[in-house]
Amino acid sequence: MGEFELIRQIFMPLAGQSGSAALLLGPGDDCAIQRLAPGRELVFSIDTLVEGVHFPKNYDAEKLGWRSLAVAVSDLAAMGADPECFTLALTLPEARREWLEAFAKGLGAAAKSFGIALAGGDTTRGPLTLSIQVHGSVPAGQALLRSGAQPGDLVCVSGSVGDAGAALKFLDHPDPSPDVAVLLNRYHFPSPRLELGKALRGLASAVIDVSDGLLADLGHILDASGVGAQLDADLIPMSESLCRMMGRGGLRAAVVAGDDYELCVTMPPQSWRSLAETVKCQLTVIGTVVVGHGVRMDHGEDLNGTGGYDHFGEVQ
Amino acid sequence: MGEFELIRQIFMPLAGQSGSAALLLGPGDDCAIQRLAPGRELVFSIDTLVEGVHFPKNYDAEKLGWRSLAVAVSDLAAMGADPECFTLALTLPEARREWLEAFAKGLGAAAKSFGIALAGGDTTRGPLTLSIQVHGSVPAGQALLRSGAQPGDLVCVSGSVGDAGAALKFLDHPDPSPDVAVLLNRYHFPSPRLELGKALRGLASAVIDVSDGLLADLGHILDASGVGAQLDADLIPMSESLCRMMGRGGLRAAVVAGDDYELCVTMPPQSWRSLAETVKCQLTVIGTVVVGHGVRMDHGEDLNGTGGYDHFGEVQ
Incomplete structure (x- = not known):
């Protein structure tokens, strides 16, 4: 043959x-x-x-x-x-x-x-x-673009971020711990948020998937929309496995590492209030859209100068 | 930047x-x-x-x-x-x-x-x-497929074939002759037959573009349509440049070499008769579709066993 x-x-x-x-x-x-x-x-x-x-x-x-x-x-x-x-x-x-x-x-x-x-x-x-x-x-006309974020909108992210990025160092050295298995699973088998995306039609003002890292991808929304964002580092959703494995270091993975394929979403507060519980439970509010450009982060001082938000703040 | x-x-x-x-x-x-x-x-x-x-x-x-x-x-x-x-x-x-x-x-x-x-x-x-x-x-419904050729249809090819294939050996050794320039031009700047394709809607029974070679690509039509073809080697259209450069050897390039991006077309004789002259002048009839499988070629005995029609006859 x-x-x-x-x-x-x-x-x-x-x-x-x-x-x-x-x-x-x-x-x-x-x-x-x-x-x-x-x-x-x-x-x-x-x-x-x-x-x-x-x-x-x-x-x-x-x-x-x-x-x-x-x-x-x-x-x-x-x-x-x-x-x-x-x-x-x-x-x-x-x-x-x-x-x-x-x-x-x-x-x-x-x-x-x-x-x-x-x-x-x-x-x-x-x-x-x-x-x-x-x-x-x-x-027709209902596609979710990157360009519609407005000051006052909430910034949300689905699921949890950082797992796939944290998994990278275990790819060649699988570890028997259940937490490593969770991280590796996130890297190997990403699960696109198709149902969530469809549920956000007509409600979200901007959506992007997190492939390059939460801050980088949120930066693309802010850039396309001509706005900035104020985030709270304490609100970034991390999996229990990531927290146990990396503690506070997990936060860095959560904001700069890619490959999670979660959705980063902005929406007006009234949209948030109108979300069905089954949709809302897939999302975490992590900040708000503000006039300006770039990202400012409360409680994220330890991320300064690490290739984290400072870096991405500049390119926006 | x-x-x-x-x-x-x-x-x-x-x-x-x-x-x-x-x-x-x-x-x-x-x-x-x-x-x-x-x-x-x-x-x-x-x-x-x-x-x-x-x-x-x-x-x-x-x-x-x-x-x-x-x-x-x-x-x-x-x-x-x-x-x-x-x-x-x-x-x-x-x-x-x-x-x-x-x-x-x-x-x-x-x-x-x-x-x-x-x-x-x-x-x-x-x-x-x-x-x-x-x-x-x-x-809707008017796309030209490979699968509609019927016994009795004419087999046609647009323009001339073999130039691009013959150009391959000159790619690294450009030759100042005008004929080589013609061949090289066919390789470097293929010109898709968009207008011809559109003019054949509703008239052609099967169409394919010649990327792998006339016999191989005609073979895909025959295979998809469950028929064979009888061609006449003397009818295969070759450019003057190809004839001058390669003589009878050009015929081999014309039937087995790819990269010409001409169209190979089958159509009922009544379609041929109804073609506008501006369309007809882009096509040459080279044979007919027959019951059976594979390609038989009149006046092409010197192509036997050369990777030409015998080879492709077998894979159909």
């Missing part, structure tokens, strides 16, 4: 297994074809992961499959979009069946979990690199 | 310069947003080019910019689609201003020529690799 036939056999099942009926034609022609329901708009984003840069060399193929799709789908969550389909551009040094099957297993599990179908792709030979483009849809 | 600010400055002008008004939100947020006109469907395709595999090492950046977008847009031509917008996932070892500006110049010229706007992208550090996803649209 040829290499391309092998790849076709392994990935083809992902084309039909899940996702929207809007995918009219999947892999195998010059293009795929997607229909948009009336009154909806297409939202899409492309993300690249390079071996040795975005994931470790010899990273487990199944985990890579899950993680690469989850990272891309997180951008749909940040727009409040319903996932529809995705394309995969996979560059790899050699077509080894074992690696491809493990990768497709992780990718397929993620695709099923997020409700998104493989629409097409390209496989080429070269250094291990993946680009994934995800397609979603939103009711 | 930071590396990412440099990249933003260089590529941002491509977002606004051309393309469809359907692009509601371009680069800079978590996702881009595209609107589809009522009654139209989205067609999309992703292509990856790896340095040293799909283009030579140290290939001219401006040519790479043009070529990488042209190659991707050719898939839209093969669907009969109107181009709308594209995303660029660019992985490069370092952000050199000179290289980026030259690349963006070529990419921008191609985008303007094809009427397609940059919608978003991702820039990462690593071995030079590009993935481009192109978006187009077609009236």
